[in-house]
Amino acid sequence: MIVHVAAAGGRRRGMRLALALVVAAGTLLAGCGETEPTPTGSAPLVRRLTESEYRASIADIFGANVPIAARFEDGLRIEGLTEVGTSEAGVSPFSVEQYSDAATGIASAVLDAENRERTMPCKPRSADAFDRACAQAFVQKYGTRLFRRPLSAEQVQRYVGMAETGFDKLGNFYSGLEMSLVGLLMSPEFLLRIEHARPGKGPVTELDAYSKATRLAYFLTDSTPDDELIQAATSGELDHRRGLEKQVDRLIASPKFEAGVRAFFWDMLEFDKFESLAKDPTIYPAFTPDVLRDAQEQTLRTISATLLRDHRDYRDLFTTRDTFLTRALGVIYQVPVATRNGWEEEQFPADSHRAGIQSHISFLALHSHPGRSSPTLRGKAIREIFLCQEVPGPPANVNFALIQDASNKKFPTARDRLTLHRTQPSCMGCHKIMDPIGLTLENFDGAGRFRTTENGAPIDASGDLDGHDFSDVDGVAQALHDHPETPHCLVERMYRYAVGRDTTFDERPYMDYLYGVFERDGYHVPELMRAIALSKNFYAVRRPAPAPAHELARASESGERK
Amino acid sequence: MVTVMTKTRSFALFALFAVSVATESAAAATGAFDHGHAGFVFSDIRFALTDAQQAQCPHGLSLNVEQIFAKTPEGRRRRGESDKDYAERLNAGAAKVSTAANGDNTCANPAAAGPDPYAQTVDAPDAIAEGIDIDAHLKMLGIAPRPQACPHDELLGADGRRGIDNQFYRAVGCTHAFQSGGPANSFATEMLTGSWGILLTLDGVDDPVNDDAVEVGIYANADPIMLSADRKPLDFATYAIDQNPAFRTKTTGIIKDGKLYTKPVDVRIHDVVNGMHLERYLRDAVIEATLSPDGEVSGVLAGYAPVSTLYDNKFGYSAGKDGAGQPANPRLILGTANGAARVLGYTCPGIYYALKHFADGHPDPKTGECTSISMQFFFKAIPAFVVDVKTRSTNDRIEKGSNGGRR
Numbered sequence: 001m002i003v004h005v006a007a008a009g010g011r012r013r014g015m016r017l018a019l020a021l022v023v024a025a026g027t028l029l030a031g032c033g034e035t036e037p038t039p040t041g042s043a044p045l046v047r048r049l050t051e052s053e054y055r056a057s058i059a060d061i062f063g064a065n066v067p068i069a070a071r072f073e074d075g076l077r078i079e080g081l082t083e084v085g086t087s088e089a090g091v092s093p094f095s096v097e098q099y100s101d102a103a104t105g106i107a108s109a110v111l112d113a114e115n116r117e118r119t120m121p122c123k124p125r126s127a128d129a130f131d132r133a134c135a136q137a138f139v140q141k142y143g144t145r146l147f148r149r150p151l152s153a154e155q156v157q158r159y160v161g162m163a164e165t166g167f168d169k170l171g172n173f174y175s176g177l178e179m180s181l182v183g184l185l186m187s188p189e190f191l192l193r194i195e196h197a198r199p200g201k202g203p204v205t206e207l208d209a210y211s212k213a214t215r216l217a218y219f220l221t222d223s224t225p226d227d228e229l230i231q232a233a234t235s236g237e238l239d240h241r242r243g244l245e246k247q248v249d250r251l252i253a254s255p256k257f258e259a260g261v262r263a264f265f266w267d268m269l270e271f272d273k274f275e276s277l278a279k280d281p282t283i284y285p286a287f288t289p290d291v292l293r294d295a296q297e298q299t300l301r302t303i304s305a306t307l308l309r310d311h312r313d314y315r316d317l318f319t320t321r322d323t324f325l326t327r328a329l330g331v332i333y334q335v336p337v338a339t340r341n342g343w344e345e346e347q348f349p350a351d352s353h354r355a356g357i358q359s360h361i362s363f364l365a366l367h368s369h370p371g372r373s374s375p376t377l378r379g380k381a382i383r384e385i386f387l388c389q390e391v392p393g394p395p396a397n398v399n400f401a402l403i404q405d406a407s408n409k410k411f412p413t414a415r416d417r418l419t420l421h422r423t424q425p426s427c428m429g430c431h432k433i434m435d436p437i438g439l440t441l442e443n444f445d446g447a448g449r450f451r452t453t454e455n456g457a458p459i460d461a462s463g464d465l466d467g468h469d470f471s472d473v474d475g476v477a478q479a480l481h482d483h484p485e486t487p488h489c490l491v492e493r494m495y496r497y498a499v500g501r502d503t504t505f506d507e508r509p510y511m512d513y514l515y516g517v518f519e520r521d522g523y524h525v526p527e528l529m530r531a532i533a534l535s536k537n538f539y540a541v542r543r544p545a546p547a548p549a550h551e552l553a554r555a556s557e558s559g560e561r562k
Numbered sequence: 563m564v565t566v567m568t569k570t571r572s573f574a575l576f577a578l579f580a581v582s583v584a585t586e587s588a589a590a591a592t593g594a595f596d597h598g599h600a601g602f603v604f605s606d607i608r609f610a611l612t613d614a615q616q617a618q619c620p621h622g623l624s625l626n627v628e629q630i631f632a633k634t635p636e637g638r639r640r641r642g643e644s645d646k647d648y649a650e651r652l653n654a655g656a657a658k659v660s661t662a663a664n665g666d667n668t669c670a671n672p673a674a675a676g677p678d679p680y681a682q683t684v685d686a687p688d689a690i691a692e693g694i695d696i697d698a699h700l701k702m703l704g705i706a707p708r709p710q711a712c713p714h715d716e717l718l719g720a721d722g723r724r725g726i727d728n729q730f731y732r733a734v735g736c737t738h739a740f741q742s743g744g745p746a747n748s749f750a751t752e753m754l755t756g757s758w759g760i761l762l763t764l765d766g767v768d769d770p771v772n773d774d775a776v777e778v779g780i781y782a783n784a785d786p787i788m789l790s791a792d793r794k795p796l797d798f799a800t801y802a803i804d805q806n807p808a809f810r811t812k813t814t815g816i817i818k819d820g821k822l823y824t825k826p827v828d829v830r831i832h833d834v835v836n837g838m839h840l841e842r843y844l845r846d847a848v849i850e851a852t853l854s855p856d857g858e859v860s861g862v863l864a865g866y867a868p869v870s871t872l873y874d875n876k877f878g879y880s881a882g883k884d885g886a887g888q889p890a891n892p893r894l895i896l897g898t899a900n901g902a903a904r905v906l907g908y909t910c911p912g913i914y915y916a917l918k919h920f921a922d923g924h925p926d927p928k929t930g931e932c933t934s935i936s937m938q939f940f941f942k943a944i945p946a947f948v949v950d951v952k953t954r955s956t957n958d959r960i961e962k963g964s965n966g967g968r969r
Binding site: 282285286289327330331334335337338 | 800949
């Protein structure tokens with residue numbers, strides 16, 4: 001089972017990765033002429049925790065057995081990433097309601113009779129009396145973890161006060177603490193990652209130590225800073241290169257790093273869309289709920305094994321035939337999977353036409369329609385997800401009648417039906433960049449099963465990607481692997497993901513620098529993440545410029561009128 | 563113990579054990595053979611039965627014990643008797659009818675009762691039945707027909723030719739539940755819920771239209787069948803062969819004009835009724851089935867069911883075992899046997915004596931009495947990957963170290 005592979009492989013990976021990182025660090029120290037460009041930064045952000053970050057944070061702070069009974073609002077995808085959307089999304093009344101439900105459930109579980117022994121930092125004198133010292137210890141312990149920084153004296157007083165009020169109303173010390181914990185969990189300081197800039201002069205500064213720790217932890221582990229990282233922030237360790245390196249390398253060597261890598265690719269591959277993915281069961285009977293669940297996991301396991309366990313080149317993701325399968329997936333891939341319940345590490349046969357994650361069900365089915373494949377959606381997804389190229393939406397008056405008629409006998413294949421769009425002036429501009437790649441993937445139906453014909457007509461799977469011609473679907477894999485924009489795109493995406501915002505024009509030199517590091521290190525993702533995590537740019541923030549005097553005056557006048 | 567299945571190891575396992583494993587998806591996609599291999603899972607199976615007609619059942623259908631009691635003066639409804647009271651009296655009367663003179667329940671010991679005068683069977687010499695002529699099948703394979711055992715009237719096929727070997731139809735054909743679409747013929751429902759299943763493999767196939775030597779495997783499926791959301795069996799799913807040697811059968815055969823003819827072999831498959839584990843046993847079973855271009859196999863599984871085994875598994879249920887392989891609860895056995903007889907419209911002695919009467923195979927060397935009855939099933943099988951490995955379940959060991967739902 002993959003679980004054991006990962007568990008056993010985790011130690012090996014840690015050692016191998018450590019060695020590789022030492023070599024990489026040596027290379028950098030040896031000097032290859034490149035130094036990190038001066039940080040330009042952007043304003044400190046307020047980022048809402050994603051569902052995954054929320055769940056991981058709660059599990060890390062209180063234990064994995066604490067239930068989180070809530071439905072989270074869909075993320076807002078900006079610049080190809082929901083993580084970028086976290087700094088722009090609002091918090092709706094629905095979300096507040098769900099956060100409230102989650103907080104109530106968590107607090108109840110944390111302080112129930114079963115967990116109390118483990119979660120309480122102190123033993124109160126009696127459950128029937130209010131023990132202020134114990135309440136204070138509880139608030140300080142969990143407040144620090146939840147807010148990702150020590151609480152101020154005023155905050156401690158506020159949440160201890162909540163506990164006391166709860167005790168007064170409910171007559172039980174633990175019930176009072178529950179109320180206090182609900183308050184902590186509902187606080188913006190927990191739900192939002194509120195970044196603070198270090199005080200100082202000049203337009204560009206850096207995040208304060210706790211904000212640094214937070215940015216670092218969520219980037220590398222998709223979770224909240226652990227005690228050691230918070231301690232490192234408190235002690236000033238993160239303000240020095242050596243201390244920062246120690247923490248970065250510790251996190252990268254930890255099992256949690258895999259969660260961080262998976263979270264990035266989950267976001268980049270738009271797997272949040274699986275929440276609303278549906279297939280017509282009469283057309284794709286094999287696309288069962290098990291397939292829906294396993295398809296994402298297959299790709300994420302493949303990514304973890306390729307990039308972390310086997311420490312391979314990022315571009316190999318587009319050509320690798322190594323993967324993980326369940327029986328449900330085997331039905332669509334039409335390959336045997338001996339293991340009844342669980343995962344089996346496998347390699348697609350050489351002539352299976354399955355190479356790379358773009359040949360996985362998770363890509364092919366996600367970028368298709370419920371009842372038919374879509375060369376356009378697939379071509380667009382390859383351009384946007386893997387190459388960071390933006391493809392405009394269709395014109396408002398486009399006629400989809402023919403392309404939607406998937407059983408049209410006169411135009412049996414998608415290539416036939418799309419000819420109109422590729423030749424119509426208002427459509428051809430975009431279709432010419434999407435269709436040649438998307439049509440090559442027509443050998444896979446809307447569920448991702450391989451086929452050679454459509455409506456009885458043979459499928460012509462020839463195509464090209466930016467000058468790289470191929471005659472069949474296998475050519476896409478190598479073309480994506482060799483495309484110069486493939487690694488560039490990853491660097492850009494990874495950095496946007498790390499800082500939770502789009503990059504700025506001023507950051508172009510830094511992007512070039514990061515790409516140089518990535519290329520020099522053999523396109524290894526852990527090294528890229530390490531380089532980002534150690535760079536000054538990652539922590540740089542720009543102080544908001546003081547408002548011009550005339551604007552302040554106008555604001556003042558406006559205030560007076562009110 | 564869940565073991566790590568690395569790709570090297572898994573392929574080694576396939577190399578060692580694979581009975582029919584397609585490794586090229588393109589070949590598999592056609593539903594055709596891959597290097598001479600093909601695997602299938604039964605997606606449908608039912609008795610080859612003909613619906614009762616006046617000519618075949620001139621005296622109507624068999625009665626169950628309740629109906630028999632109702633025919634007696636004591637069993638007639640009394641003036642002013644409420645539905646509830648009458649139902650209770652019928653039930654008590656039925657219990658009496660189900661009790662032999664020696665006190666035994668007639669389902670547990672059908673021989674203790676005499677033949678059931680109300681049991682109806684298909685006696686007409688020229689009755690028409692579904693199924694194949696097993697002797698003609700053997701002739702096709704160059705095997706000498708069996709000597710006629712226990713003289714009996716051979717059934718006519720739909721084409722008017724005599725020789726259909728399906729005496730089980732004669733025994734049950736005048737029972738209301740044993741019609742082609744009757745409740746006794748919907749046992750495939752249990753298969754589709756995953757209680758049991760049947761796998762078929764073909765190996766050494768050089769030409770799927772005409773091949774004079776192919777290897778055939780008929781196995782119990784160790785895995786539940788995989789279904790679509792609308793409960794249809796899925797093609798190209800993977801299934802493991804039952805590791806119990808009793809449920810693994812190999813034979814040989816030929817393919818002629820796209821039709822598979824297999825040589826006789828004993829076949830055992832699982833059955834589950836009321837949670838009791840049972841089996842279906844056919845001696846000298848053959849398959850005569852068409853291989854369609856879309857990869858499906860459909861046809862007939864025919865053979866001879868030993869009468870005692872058939873009765874104990876299908877009617878008396880005394881062979882029933884629990885999940886641990888121990889004899890099932892006697893009350894469950896008795897309740898199932900009597901309940902089934904009541905619901906399906908027969909009596910246990912009626913069936914028991916009919917099976918013995920129409921038995922046409924495997925004569926006892928000492929007594930000359932036939933011990934088995936010819937029986938046929940229609941089946942359909944769809945492409946599947948059949949692997950011979952001991953499969954595991956996560957129930958054996960809950961995965962540790964899972965990420966708790968995190969991505």
